[in-house]
Every structure is written in C-alpha cells, then in structure tokens.
Amino acid sequence: MKRTLLAFIRKELIQTLRDVRMRVLLFGAPVIQLTIFGLALSTEIKNINLAVISGPGDAMFGRVAEGFYASGWFKRVIYGSEAPFELIASGRADAVLIAPAGGLARSAARGDGRMQLLVDATNLTKARAVEAYARNIISAAAAREYGARAEPALKFDVRVLYNPAMESSMFLVPGVMGMLVCLITIILTAMSLAREREVGTFETIVSAPLSDAEVLLGKTVPYVLLGVMDAALVVAAGYLIFGVPVRGPLWQLALASLALVITTVSIGTFISTIARNQQQAMLGGFMFLFPAILMSGIMYPVENMPGAIIAAAYLDPLMYFVRLLRNIMLKGGDLHVLWTNLGALALMALVAAGAAYKRFKQTLN
Amino acid sequence: MNGFNLHRAYSIARKEVMHILRDPFTLALALGLPVMLVTFFGYAIDYEVKGITLAVSDQDGGPAARRLKEMFSSSGYFLPVEAVPGSGPVAMLDSGRASAALFIEPEFSKKIMGGGAVQAQFVLDGSDNAKGAAVVGYLPGIQRAAQARLAGQALREPFSFETRFLYNPELNSRWFTVPGLAAIIIGLLAILLTALTVAREWENGSMELLLSTPVRPLEIMVGKLAPYGALVLAGVFFVYLVARLVFGVPFAGSHLLYLAACLLFITAALSQGLFISVVTRQQQVAMQLGMITGLLPSMLLSGFIFPVESMPKFFQYFTMILPPRWFMAAARGITLKGADLGELAVPFLALGLLSAGMLALALIKFKTDLE
Structure with missing residues (x-):
C-alpha cells in the first residue's frame, strides 16, 4: 500500500x-x-515636492528652507506666479512652506515666528511623513539659529534594534x-x-x-x-x-x-x-x-x-x-x-x- | 459576412450572461469580494498607530519620572508597562511583549527639576517599520509637553510652523484607502475572471465549437467581455455605495469623469485577461499569470499603499506601463481633490493609450491564434 x-x-x-x-x-x-x-x-517616504514662498531678502527663512532640501526627503519645485493652493491643486507640489509676513527673523524677534505648511493630504502616508519631517527640520533649524536657548531640556536618545537603518x-x-x-x-x-x-x-x-x-x-x-x-x-x-x-x-x-x-x-x-x-x-x-x-x-x-x-x-x-x-x-x-x-x-x-x-x-x- | 455584427455579439453576450447566472455561487463570490474588501479597509485599517506597549525601566523613581510616564500614557499612543525586574526591557522587545522601551536614569528628577538638560534612552523594535516610523514621530510632542510640565517653563520656540492638511483635514484613513479600492477590485475581477473563463473554453474545447459558427472573432471577444465588464462595474458601484453611505467618504469631483476612468481601466484589464487566456489556454497557469501581472501590481505597485514617488527611479518609470498606477492617480484626484480633466490630463492620456494598446494586443493575439 x-x-x-x-x-x-x-x-x-x-x-x-x-x-x-x-x-x-x-x-x-x-x-x-x-x-x-x-x-x-519602501516604507520611507521620499521625493516630496516642496515649494517655498517668502518675501524678498528673507535670509533666515531661506536657511530654514535649505534645511528641507538638504535633508534628502524633499525636492525643489520651481514655480511662476501661482498661488500656493494652485500649486497643490495642480499636483505640482505636495507641500508648500510659507514664510510669515515681514520676514522670519523679524517676526521671530516679536515672538510669533509662525510659518505655514500646506500639505496635500490626498495621500495620507505622505502627509503624515511630511509633517514629521518638517517638525524635525524646523526644530533643528531653530537650534542652529538661536543656539542652546532653543534646545529642549529633555532629549530622547533613540536607538532602533534589529534593523537600525x-x-x-x-x-x-x-x-x-x-x-x-x-x-x-x-x-x-x-x-x-x-x-x-x-x-x-x-x-x-x-x-x-x-x-x-x-x-x-x-x-x-x-x-x-x-x-x-x-x-x-x-x-x-x-x-x-x-x-x-x-x-x-x-x-x-x-x-x-x-x-x-x-x-x-x-x-x-x-x-x-x-x-x-x-x-x-x-x-x-x-x-x-x-x-x-x-x-x-x-x-x-x-x-x-x-x-x-x-x-x-x-x-x-x-x-x-x-x-x-x-x-x-x-x-x-x-x-x-x-x-x-x-x-x-x-x-x-x-x-x-x-x-x-x-x-x-x-x-x- | 465581413464586418462587425452587433446582433451576433449580443447573442454571445447573452450566452455568457446565462453562464454567469447559472452559477450563482461564482456571482455571489464576485460581488461579495468587493464588499468584504471595502468593509475591511473601512473598519480595520487605521494609519494612526496607537496602543504601543512601552516597557519602562525607571531607575529614578522620582516625581518627574512618574510624570513622564503619565505623559506617555495620556498621549493616547502608548501603554507604559513596568519592565519585569531581572529580565529588563530589551528582553521584552526580544519576545515581542513590548514594541518600545524607555530607560529613565537615576537622578533624572533631580536634574530636570533643577533646570539641567537630561537624556532619556528610547529603544525601538525595528522589526516592524510600519509601527517604528510612527512611534518616532510621536516623540517631539512628548518632548514639548515634558518641557512645560517637568522643567517648569514652556519651550522657548523662536519659530514654529502650523500645518494645514488640504483635502483630508483630519487625516481620515478611510478617505485615503477606500477610493483606491476600485483599482484592486478591477485588477482582481476583470483580469482573473476573464482570464479564467476564456481559458476554460480553450481547456474543454468549446472555443473551437464557437469558432466554427459564423460568429467572427471580434464579435466573440466583445460578446464574452461585455458581461464581465458589467459585472466588474457593478462591483465598483458597490464599493462606491458603501464608501459614500457607510463611511462617508467625500466625492469632490465629477462622477462622469470617474466613470470614464473606470471604463478605461476596465477595458485595459479585460483585454489583459483575454490576452493571458489566449497565451496560456489553461486555467491554473492563467490564474498564476493573472495574479503576477494583474493583482499584485494593482495592490503593491500602483501607489495604493506605497507611494510611487518614493520608489527608486527605475520603478518610477517602470510603473508607467501599469494601468492601475494611472487609475489610482485619477481616482484619488477626482474623489478627494475634485480635479478636472485638465489637471488629470496625464493620467487620462496614459490610461487611454495603455487600454487602447492592450486592446489591440489582445485582439491581434486572439485573431492570429485562431488562424
């Protein structure tokens, strides 16, 4: 058998x-x-099209924006005279970073240095990643510009096990x-x-x-x-x-x-x-x-x-x-x-x- | 004798409809699958990661350490648990009993309440990337809260930013996944169902029988595909109804444009199914080939879960030959953004070209194989 x-x-x-x-x-x-x-x-979001909008001669904002492009996650969007919403509606930009009126340095000195970040949230994973990246890049920029005064007292030393990269x-x-x-x-x-x-x-x-x-x-x-x-x-x-x-x-x-x-x-x-x-x-x-x-x-x-x-x-x-x-x-x-x-x-x-x-x-x- | 006769094509279509109706079980499965998928994605998948078990090793035991733990749990994302003495937090990560670990050093409370800077080690289980990236993203929020509540003064932020999420302001997971499901359903039903039915005709020899009748190949093709096209469209309509009525997904754009996108993609998918059946002529092989070239790319390479723009350069070009990629772009654009044809010119052009090409390919293969 x-x-x-x-x-x-x-x-x-x-x-x-x-x-x-x-x-x-x-x-x-x-x-x-x-x-x-x-x-x-890839679970890592890359190649995000970012447009930056600022008034003339805003050097500090320019340095913050450079931080975005230097991170490797963002790509520069060259645009003409379109409004920020148009850039996102047409799909040319995934996100738009807008400087405060009157320049970043001046409004920061007044204590309300608020930039605006418009994010296209049709793609949820991308939108979440953009915000998380922006948070890190902007707080690093603040520490660079203002030194230790802008650094938080509590820092997390993050270690990733099993798959460090x-x-x-x-x-x-x-x-x-x-x-x-x-x-x-x-x-x-x-x-x-x-x-x-x-x-x-x-x-x-x-x-x-x-x-x-x-x-x-x-x-x-x-x-x-x-x-x-x-x-x-x-x-x-x-x-x-x-x-x-x-x-x-x-x-x-x-x-x-x-x-x-x-x-x-x-x-x-x-x-x-x-x-x-x-x-x-x-x-x-x-x-x-x-x-x-x-x-x-x-x-x-x-x-x-x-x-x-x-x-x-x-x-x-x-x-x-x-x-x-x-x-x-x-x-x-x-x-x-x-x-x-x-x-x-x-x-x-x-x-x-x-x-x-x-x-x-x-x-x- | 020459030329396309609508009446003969219609007869074939009627015969095919009878085939489908005679087999109610297949019909139920074909319509049940879309409903099952949409329910699942609607109820179960949430991109906001919550309930992360955090193993805490507190060697300080002071008031600030206690407050830090409270902050983690009140964030709503973490479930702090005390590490088992002896084995330690890392052992809990090894065995999967925790997804992250927090080490609070001795003197933590004393240092931070005295106005000094402190470090806390945060260890993450990297074997699950989907969770890991989200967990790291929550830390800055905790950091900011800790500044105010532990060190006693709010973090002096010289500048900050405010995010506005357009088109999906609350980052609702359903609004993101459910409109993309039509691509999966078309990729599954249109490709696999046609590939299998036509392959079956070859397998049991009834195709030869059909060909010996005066019906012309083009008429056979149209007659056989049209009922499946209708069936798939019904599946997509089901998904649309559930999405709108049950999950309240908005529909900002033109329904007509959406229908056009569906029809173009369905044409491409049906043609692909036909092509596969002619090439394989055997149901098992047809199914495997349909899965590899149809279903899996629709799920994984279309941008449904993993954005195309994040793929390496080569795959950004390679995915251009996949109709589901363009359909996904059109579907998300229409439903959430309310984009018009002008803004979706590229996806529509690509979808049109690909479905015309696929149709021509299937037709040529079908005809030459008959002779």
Whole structure:
C-alpha cells in the first residue's frame, strides 16, 4: 500500500511540473516578485515636492528652507506666479512652506515666528511623513539659529534594534515571503482538485485501489513539498539579494514553514471540496486570502486594529507565520515566541487537515 | 459576412450572461469580494498607530519620572508597562511583549527639576517599520509637553510652523484607502475572471465549437467581455455605495469623469485577461499569470499603499506601463481633490493609450491564434 501511495504522489508531482510554464511560475515567479517588491517598495517616504514662498531678502527663512532640501526627503519645485493652493491643486507640489509676513527673523524677534505648511493630504502616508519631517527640520533649524536657548531640556536618545537603518526590505521581505507562499499554495491546491472534478478524472482516482486517506495524501503532499520548496527559495533570495539576515536557527524556519504550508494546503483542499469549478475555487481562495493577508501584520500592525478584528486575527495562520518569520529572521528566535506561535500554527494545521479530510471523505461518497 | 455584427455579439453576450447566472455561487463570490474588501479597509485599517506597549525601566523613581510616564500614557499612543525586574526591557522587545522601551536614569528628577538638560534612552523594535516610523514621530510632542510640565517653563520656540492638511483635514484613513479600492477590485475581477473563463473554453474545447459558427472573432471577444465588464462595474458601484453611505467618504469631483476612468481601466484589464487566456489556454497557469501581472501590481505597485514617488527611479518609470498606477492617480484626484480633466490630463492620456494598446494586443493575439 505504501508503494502505491508513493507512486501516486510522484505522479501528482510530475503532472504539476510537466508544464514548463508551470515550473517557471512556481519557482521563478516568487523570486522575481520578491526582487521587484523588495527593490521597489519602501516604507520611507521620499521625493516630496516642496515649494517655498517668502518675501524678498528673507535670509533666515531661506536657511530654514535649505534645511528641507538638504535633508534628502524633499525636492525643489520651481514655480511662476501661482498661488500656493494652485500649486497643490495642480499636483505640482505636495507641500508648500510659507514664510510669515515681514520676514522670519523679524517676526521671530516679536515672538510669533509662525510659518505655514500646506500639505496635500490626498495621500495620507505622505502627509503624515511630511509633517514629521518638517517638525524635525524646523526644530533643528531653530537650534542652529538661536543656539542652546532653543534646545529642549529633555532629549530622547533613540536607538532602533534589529534593523537600525530602518531598511524597508528587512521589514517587507519576511512579510512578502509569507504572502507569496500562502497565495501559491492555497489557490493552487484549491484549483487543482476543482479541476479534476471539472474534467472528470476525479472518478478515475476514486476507483483506484487506494483508501480515502491515501487519495487525500496523494493529492496534497505534492503541494506541501512545493510550498516548502518555494519558502526556502524565497528565504534564500531575500538573503542573497537583499541581505535580509537569518539570525535564528534554520530548523525553526523550516518547522514554521512546514506548519504554515500544511495549514494552507488543507484550507485549499477544504475550499476545493466546496467549489464546483476552478473559478469558484479561485474566488473562494481570495475570499480567505484577502482578510488573511490584511490581518497578518505584513503591511498594517495588528495591534492597531479594532478589538473584533484582533480577535479574528488569532484565527489567521499567516499572522502567526509572519510573527515567527520576523522573530526568527530579525531577532534571532526567542524560544517563547517560537513555541507559542508554532504551537498555535500546528494546532491550526491539525484542525484544518482534519476538517479537510472529513469534507473530502463526504464528497467522495 | 465581413464586418462587425452587433446582433451576433449580443447573442454571445447573452450566452455568457446565462453562464454567469447559472452559477450563482461564482456571482455571489464576485460581488461579495468587493464588499468584504471595502468593509475591511473601512473598519480595520487605521494609519494612526496607537496602543504601543512601552516597557519602562525607571531607575529614578522620582516625581518627574512618574510624570513622564503619565505623559506617555495620556498621549493616547502608548501603554507604559513596568519592565519585569531581572529580565529588563530589551528582553521584552526580544519576545515581542513590548514594541518600545524607555530607560529613565537615576537622578533624572533631580536634574530636570533643577533646570539641567537630561537624556532619556528610547529603544525601538525595528522589526516592524510600519509601527517604528510612527512611534518616532510621536516623540517631539512628548518632548514639548515634558518641557512645560517637568522643567517648569514652556519651550522657548523662536519659530514654529502650523500645518494645514488640504483635502483630508483630519487625516481620515478611510478617505485615503477606500477610493483606491476600485483599482484592486478591477485588477482582481476583470483580469482573473476573464482570464479564467476564456481559458476554460480553450481547456474543454468549446472555443473551437464557437469558432466554427459564423460568429467572427471580434464579435466573440466583445460578446464574452461585455458581461464581465458589467459585472466588474457593478462591483465598483458597490464599493462606491458603501464608501459614500457607510463611511462617508467625500466625492469632490465629477462622477462622469470617474466613470470614464473606470471604463478605461476596465477595458485595459479585460483585454489583459483575454490576452493571458489566449497565451496560456489553461486555467491554473492563467490564474498564476493573472495574479503576477494583474493583482499584485494593482495592490503593491500602483501607489495604493506605497507611494510611487518614493520608489527608486527605475520603478518610477517602470510603473508607467501599469494601468492601475494611472487609475489610482485619477481616482484619488477626482474623489478627494475634485480635479478636472485638465489637471488629470496625464493620467487620462496614459490610461487611454495603455487600454487602447492592450486592446489591440489582445485582439491581434486572439485573431492570429485562431488562424
């Protein structure tokens, strides 16, 4: 019996990988995507178009404005006679800094040196960043102009652990990796079983001398293997291309990936038993994937969501996986984090596999 | 025999509509996905980071240290907790039990109340950038408050600034995310649904059957795509309704212009879906290709979350060939800024060119593959 099962698994693997395009999509695409997203995406806001408006001969304001351009975050906007609002409405400037009437030095001496900063808030992330940058640049300028008198008594000495340069790739690569593995395994499994049903080859398999459990294993083990291989490929690419470190032991990473892939393949199988064709399987897969990705903390911090969503996030396998990945890769693997999250993920894998098996048996009979 | 016959295209469209209606589950999923997405982005995603657990190691224990902790908690952003003695705040960062740590040195109260300058070390978990940048942004506010309440005199600021946020004065997260969702929905449904349906026709051989009828390729194409175009438009309309009625997102611009942008983007996406199905002719491969070239770029490279202008130079040019980037610019401009066609000339021109090009490409590929 064991040999038939092995032969079955082999057949499934060959069938999936027979198509050259499928091989490229399964192994090439995740690496290419990781590279593109790793290079392109940045949580640091840059290239902000800033226009400055002042009266003639306002030297102090000129020095403050220079501070903005010297920071590297802002780009100079050259303009004609447009009003500040027009510059923003037309999209030529993201922000406009306006000097107080009568010059900055004079109004500062009077004690009301207030500049105005107009910010285009259609893009929220940009607007927030502009204000935060402006706060730092302007208080540094004040300290430069007026010396110690303008310095606050309490200073924070900020140190960033694990990712001192706050590089986006360190943060995004583990997340994108979890997302890619999840996308591939869930949708591929769901669609492959739905396809057998569509084409009618499912009956042939059922009539083979295999038990229900063996049929299920034969259909799912290949996808678990492919998923784990993809995970390994993406970690290697992140390490080689972006220098994302793997500070914790590899076995932890392997265990976490295995637990995630078993869970997602089981969920894919479950969806396929409900779906009647591949379209339904795909849409059903996305119905699960979108919330799973959004609640995972890949892009948005989970703690920041409303209570009901946080509660739901505890049912999200991807959330545990992303936590594990960031902990193992960036922090070096804390054992408490490892066992609690891995335990939850393993429990989820068990439940999902059990549910998939039950549904699968029902649909077979 | 030659030329485009609207009647024949209509027959194909009717057949396709029947296919869709016969499968209510797919229809429900196709319309349910947009609603699920908009609800999620409306309720769950807030760009204002709150509830940051702050592990405090207070080696001073004086009144000023106590007040500093109070200031962190009353800011509304931080939840200060005492560090576990022995293990220390950094261990709490390691295990993820805290997101930031504050070290207050001995003599802190004495120094600051005596009018001296003090430093407090603030350590941040850098493994989550989305949180980290926001946390650092909150510190100047605390600093200013501390000046007044600890050192006894307000910070003498020779000059300062006042920010005015235009178009979204309260920095409401929903106003930012929800108008962009149409791009994700079109990228998902228009591309993947068409790619899959047409690939299915190739897979089970019914495409050959269709081609042997007197219906011309162009008519088949229009007939097959039009119902999906309508379905996607319905999804976008759903999102619009929820955004306006449930989340109160403003709509400052012209609805007609918005519709035009949607139609242009939908044309590009449907053509892309058709092109993929002709190239792959197999649903699983079509789905993978659709995801890589359609859905993921719509989500990640369009400026939906990560601004295009912050990307490296190469990607600022590269994203120009992606219709979702231009649609996103047009959609945000119309809904929040109330921009007119003159101000959105570039996005509209690019969107028009790209969808015409995509349509031509799909048509040529479809036709040559038939011969």
